[in-house]
Ligand SMILES: Nc1ncnc2c1ncn2[C@@H]1O[C@H](COP(=O)(O)OP(=O)(O)O)[C@@H](O)[C@H]1O
């Protein structure tokens with residue numbers, strides 16, 4: 001009687017995995033039906049990646065059994081798992097930059113040498129696979145020239161080319177913009193319609209609910225439950241993940257102040273030969289006020305922050321901080337006037353990943369009298385300050401002397417937010433302050449932002465998380481095509497309403 005085995009692609013039973021000092025997985029069980037999209041959700045550190053790495057043969061479990069397509073398996077390495085039809089796309093891509101897409105896909109999967117003929121055959125097969133899965137990418141482009149979304153497609157093709165019928169994707173959407181997320185899920189749908197099985201890890205509950213056939217929740221290294229998306233909602237799923245009631249961004253304890261902290265007047269940035277990047281943007285942010293900016297990425301939000309900071313030349317208009325016109329001032333002067341910045345890309349702009357935490361929290365504040373001792377840096381004070389940020393923002397780390405790359409994404413973000421808030425700024429430009437962080441870290445960042453706002457901080461909040469915008473903001477502006485096209489009261493705004501304006505819908509003037 002093997003009918004069960006025919007329908008079950010993967011069964012994990014009682015999986016245990018210890019690392020020195022850590023029980024990463026304890027008695028985890030999971031059943032994935034063939035031809036379905038199965039989501040695994042859980043907070044950072046819950047043990048999701050460990051479980052999937054074990055299924056992929058990267059670790060051997062200390063306990064439990066792995067059954068694939070009805071056969072019990074003891075994978076010694078990923079090549080065993082690949083031979084059993086399993087493929088994995090890791091959180092961090094593993095492509096060779098100086099090769100083309102085609103070369104990357106066939107790299108390591110060619111039996112002998114890369115003759116002209118075998119390359120031609122490979123090209124044809126890859127084209128077939130790409131067409132069947134609706135995955136479009138230029139096979140002759142060098143990988144170095146590809147964006148993140150395209151690199152991910154290459155990784156997926158690579159895995160399919162090796163014959164995988166069970167695909168594991170570890171947080172595939174963490175690095176993608178919304179449009180790319182839609183494309184990825186369309187591809188995954190194609191694949192399951194074609195009989196493949198997808199296991200994907202995520203902590204973005206909305207997307208999990210939208211695309212999964214089944215959802216397994218993992219908490220503290222063990223399985224909590226497997227549910228059908230129709231039986232839960234976002235709040236319920238979040239509660240299962242954290243084992244407590246889900247925090248919400250909403251909550252208001254202070255009143256918007258009267259003093260204007262930031263005033264933009266007719267700010268315009270031209271792109272040579274193109275349409276305007278910022279087009280006549282005017283608004284103010286008051287003391288104790290969070291002004292949210294909603295918009296599809298690429299509609300001028302990034303340039304708006306850069307213009308406020310003086311990082312990009314503006315064509316016309318003015319920027320005022322408090323009573324001072326800083327339009328002609330340097331970035332340094334503007335920062336000294338009290339502007340802090342949580343940048344769009346924490347890896348590229350916010351943190352130095354190979355530097356230690358205390359060096360990272362010192363970053364950009366080296367001139368602060370507090371951290372100077374004559375011509376030298378007061379390292380003792382810098383260490384102390386970092387430790388304080390770690391404590392206050394609940395950054396999970398053994399100490400302040402580990403490199404930033406050793407921290408999970410959520411903890412890196414908490415450190416960054418902590419650094420920017422501990423500057424005691426007057427104005428905070430916060431771009432996606434909780435992007436890619438888990439629910440616990442998100443709640444902590446929300447709480448700190450709200451506390452700082454209540455204490456007088458003026459915040460310009462840019463976020464793709466519409467619930468976050470509605471929950472935190474005192475006023476929401478929509479940016480479309482470089483212009484502010486709508487102003488909404490968060491008490492009345494819904495995500496759907498914002499979505500309409502974000503894609504070009506016009507606001508009716510009452
Ligand atoms: N190779 C490893 N060595 C030691 N500890 C590890 C290793 N991989 C993961 N861990 C630890 O195991 C726990 C679970 O991690 P992980 O599976 O990466 O969680 P998740 O993917 O859910 O964020 C964490 O405490 C993590 O620090």
Ligand SMILES: [Mg+2]
Pocket residue numbers: 048049050170
């Ligand atoms: Mg992980």
